[in-house]
Amino acid sequence: MNPRGPSLFGVPVSAQPLAARMRPRALDELAGQEHLVGAGKPLRRAIEEGTLGSVILWGPPGTGKTTLAHLVAAAGNREFVPFSAVSEGVPRLRVIFDAARERLALSGRRTVLFVDEIHRLNKAQQDSLLPAVEDGTVTLIGATTENPSFEVNGALLSRARVLVLKALSSADVERVLERALHDVERGLGAQRLAAEEGVLAWIAARSDGDARRALTVLEAAAASLPAGGHLDGVAAREALQLRFAVHGKGGDVHYDQLSALHKSLRGSDPHAALYWAARMIEGGVDPLVIFRRAIAMAAEDVGLADPQALQVAVAARDAYHMLGAPEGYLPLGEMLVYLATAPKSGSVKAALERAFEAARATPGLPVPLHVRNAPTALLKALGAGAGYKYAHDSETGYFAQEYLPEELSGKAIYEPGPFGFEKEIAKRLAWWAKQRGPEGTDADGTGA
Numbered sequence: 001m002n003p004r005g006p007s008l009f010g011v012p013v014s015a016q017p018l019a020a021r022m023r024p025r026a027l028d029e030l031a032g033q034e035h036l037v038g039a040g041k042p043l044r045r046a047i048e049e050g051t052l053g054s055v056i057l058w059g060p061p062g063t064g065k066t067t068l069a070h071l072v073a074a075a076g077n078r079e080f081v082p083f084s085a086v087s088e089g090v091p092r093l094r095v096i097f098d099a100a101r102e103r104l105a106l107s108g109r110r111t112v113l114f115v116d117e118i119h120r121l122n123k124a125q126q127d128s129l130l131p132a133v134e135d136g137t138v139t140l141i142g143a144t145t146e147n148p149s150f151e152v153n154g155a156l157l158s159r160a161r162v163l164v165l166k167a168l169s170s171a172d173v174e175r176v177l178e179r180a181l182h183d184v185e186r187g188l189g190a191q192r193l194a195a196e197e198g199v200l201a202w203i204a205a206r207s208d209g210d211a212r213r214a215l216t217v218l219e220a221a222a223a224s225l226p227a228g229g230h231l232d233g234v235a236a237r238e239a240l241q242l243r244f245a246v247h248g249k250g251g252d253v254h255y256d257q258l259s260a261l262h263k264s265l266r267g268s269d270p271h272a273a274l275y276w277a278a279r280m281i282e283g284g285v286d287p288l289v290i291f292r293r294a295i296a297m298a299a300e301d302v303g304l305a306d307p308q309a310l311q312v313a314v315a316a317r318d319a320y321h322m323l324g325a326p327e328g329y330l331p332l333g334e335m336l337v338y339l340a341t342a343p344k345s346g347s348v349k350a351a352l353e354r355a356f357e358a359a360r361a362t363p364g365l366p367v368p369l370h371v372r373n374a375p376t377a378l379l380k381a382l383g384a385g386a387g388y389k390y391a392h393d394s395e396t397g398y399f400a401q402e403y404l405p406e407e408l409s410g411k412a413i414y415e416p417g418p419f420g421f422e423k424e425i426a427k428r429l430a431w432w433a434k435q436r437g438p439e440g441t442d443a444d445g446t447g448a
Contacts, residue, residue, distance in 0.1 A: 018219035019212040021186040022179065023067050030064055030071070031176050031211055032168040037068075043163070050076030054133050054140040056118065056148050056157070059165025062210030065143035066116065068165075072141060073112040079103060080112050081138075085120040090128050097132045104137070111138045118142030119151035126153050133159050146288060167209025174204040176211045177218055181231075188222050196232040203236055257283075262293055266301045270340035277336055287325070287332060291317040298339055305345035305420035312338050343420030351414035358408060365405035400436040 024030045027037050027044060037044045046052040052072055057065040073080035081096055100111035115121070115129075133140045133156070140160055144151060148162050168176075177200045180187040200218075207214035221231055221239035257280050264272035277290050295313045302309040316335035320328035374385035389399035402409050416422040416429065 017216065018180060018187065018222075019215040022176070022183065022215060024064070024071070025074075027071060029179075030067060032172040033064060033068075033165055035166070036163055047072050047075050050078070052076070052139070054160040056142045056144065056152060056160050056162045057165055058144050058146075058148050058162055060145060060167045060209055062207070062212035062214075063165040063168060064211070065165060066114070069112065069114040069141040069143065072139075073114075076110065076112075078110045078112045078139065080114060082114045082116065085115055085117045085125075090125055093125075093128055093132075097137055100132070100137050110136075113138040113140050115140065115142045117144065119144040119146040119148070123153055126156050130155055130159065168207075168211055169209070170201065170204045170207075173207050173209070173211050173214045174200050177204060177214055180215055180218060188218070190227075191222060191225070192228045193222060193225060193231050194229075196230065199231055199233055199236050202233065203240070206240060258289070258293060261290065262297055265294065265297050265336065265339045266344065268340055268344065270337045273336045273340045274333060277332065281329070287320060287328065288317070290332065291320065291335075294335055294339060300349050301344055301346060302339060302342045303345040303348040303417075303422075304425060305343035305417055305422050307421055309339055309342045345417035345419060345422055347415055347417045347422060354413045358411065358413065362405065362407065365407055368402060368405060370401065371403055396435070398432060398435060400432075 027047065030037060035041075037047065043052070057068060059065060070080060072078075079100070081100070083092065083096065096111075096113060100113075103109050103111060113129075113132075118126075121129075129140060132138050142148075142152070142160065148157060181193060181195060181200070182189045184190055203214050203217050203221075207217070217236065217239045221235045224235055224238065225231060257276055261273060261276040261280070264270075264276060280290060281287060291313070295310065295317065298309040298313040313335050316331040319331035322328075323331070369383050370385065370387040372379070372384040374380045379385075387401075389401050391397050391399055393399075404411060416426040418426075
């Protein structure tokens with residue numbers, strides 16, 4: 001018997017943090033991700049049958065990327081070999097590949113190479129993976145919080161499927177916390193703690209979909225309580241604050257600070273936006289997290305009031321990629337000031353919501369006959385495309401005609417805001433409306 005107690009992936013359970021101890025040992029224990037590994041899903045079958053090939057797991061922190069990699073290796077009785085894109089390089093990969101070839105030759109056992117933060121590998125390092133992945137020496141499982149389309153080179157992407165993991169719901173995280181609180185073998189069950197009603201839901205709601213974050217808070221709270229103690233809101237709040245102090249530069253983004261940054265940008269306060277960005281960077285947050293939120297904000301909150309805002313945000317992200325820190329903080333600061341001081345509009349977001357609402361309410365409406373495609377003689381004979389007016393045949397580049405289904409004719413989905421460039425858009429829409437004339441006719445009364 002192991003005198004140090006049972007082990008998990010080679011490390012004594014008692015020596016591991018709660019989040020590591022509670023790592024699922026079977027697919028049925030995995031929280032969320034039903035769209036990938038739910039009952040009857042093809043991916044689940046491939047994992048259980050040990051036939052899954054190389055994949056890139058893309059998703060937010062704490063959603064089960066590392067766990068899923070472990071489960072893939074275990075289900076296929078493959079050797080699990082971790083590799084850190086942050087601290088290891090090509091020489092270590094050569095050692096891994098040599099060992100994998102020897103293992104396959106001697107025992108027939110295959111190897112899963114798990115590359116955490118694969119987006120941090122440079123092009124040469126990514127290229128060094130290709131031969132071993134292509135000839136089956138290893139099955140690559142890469143984990144990334146960044147869009148692989150931008151961060152992983154095309155040659156590697158062509159040899160691996162990209163699987164998108166979703167942030168866990170608060171209900172998913174709460175179930176994880178419940179299990180950890182009562183699990184005697186791996187969790188906190190031996191402490192016999194009683195949780196105040198709603199406190200686990202409170203922790204879950206502040207985890208930002210990150211089970212690891214929530215378990216770390218729960219563990220910190222439990223450490224402050226005696227056996228048989230009462231886990232209440234006070235202990236949870238203190239643990240939430242402690243968690244960020246403990247993790248320091250290696251911690252995840254504090255959801256409150258990220259929220260404060262976004263709201264400062266939306267609220268046109270460049271001073272606060274710069275402050276919160278600096279606070280997060282000083283706390284160890286990857287600046288790419290800030291860029292990601294800023295790009296989303298440019299589309300959501302500035303929108304067409306200043307179409308250049310999105311371009312500025314993307315260009316600043318690319319400049320940071322090129323320059324690195326600290327020079328890359330300059331385009332980051334320029335971006336934050338630009339977004340904070342830009343005119344604001346939520347009209348595109350509102351238009352999208354109205355469009356999706358209309359699409360869900362009218363899923364069966366046909367495309368108007370005159371704007372249908374007519375690639376064959378039969379379709380033309382049935383009237384497809386008949387009466388369509390080609391805009392460039394007009395001196396103004398515009399003909400009044402209906403493009404929505406008849407039941408939605410005249411429905412206003414996009415309504416421009418009053419600021420910035422959208423004032424110009426409003427003028428154009430008004431001019432086009434005038435050309436249509438009353439009840440959708442052309443200005444000359446001939447109709448569409």
